[in-house]
Amino acid sequence: MKTFKLENEPKIKSGFKTPDNYFDNFSEKVLQQLDKKEVKVIPFYKRNKTISLAAAAVIGFALLIPIVNNYKASSNELDEATLETYLSYHSNISQYDLIQTLDDSDIEKLGNNVTLEDETLEDILVTSPNLEHLISEQN
Structure with missing residues (x-):
């Protein structure tokens, strides 16, 4: 193999060339250009x-x-879902306590709203695990 010496090989000339005496006055030219441009400062106020x-x-x-x-959104009226949730999570209130607080007009309103078909009632009674309890409450 042939030995390679960097000094002996022909060098490729760069395509870039600086003009003669370019760096002699370079710093003075830059400083002159900086002095010419003044930045206008606008105060924030x-x-x-x-x-x-x-x-x-x-x-x-x-x-x-x-x-x-x-x-x-906030109002003084309670919606039914909020009232039902409140009553279901307070275990110290029983169904008998609720019945005692209702008057006759409230009971009539409840009776008018409840309409069950025979098939629905039969399905509820068949699927209910507490059938004896429901029957004993009716008496």
Whole structure:
């Protein structure tokens, strides 16, 4: 194998060439160009305030939307699901306590709303594991 020596091989000339005396005045030219350009500084307090006020208004409305929706949603009336859930999780209230608090008009309203077909009633009685308990309550 032939020995390779870097100094003896022909060198490829680069395609880039700097002009003569380019770096002699380079720093002076750069400093002259920097002095020519002045940056205009606008203080924050002198800027156009309409954009910042509009942004603040948008953020304020965005924060008020959930508050307004929550205010409208809350009411003093209880819905049936909430009342049923409350009563079912309080074990110290029995069905007899509820029956004692109902008056005759409430019982009549309950009776009017309940309409069961014979097939539905039979299905409930067949699938109920506490059939004896249900029969003993009727007496």
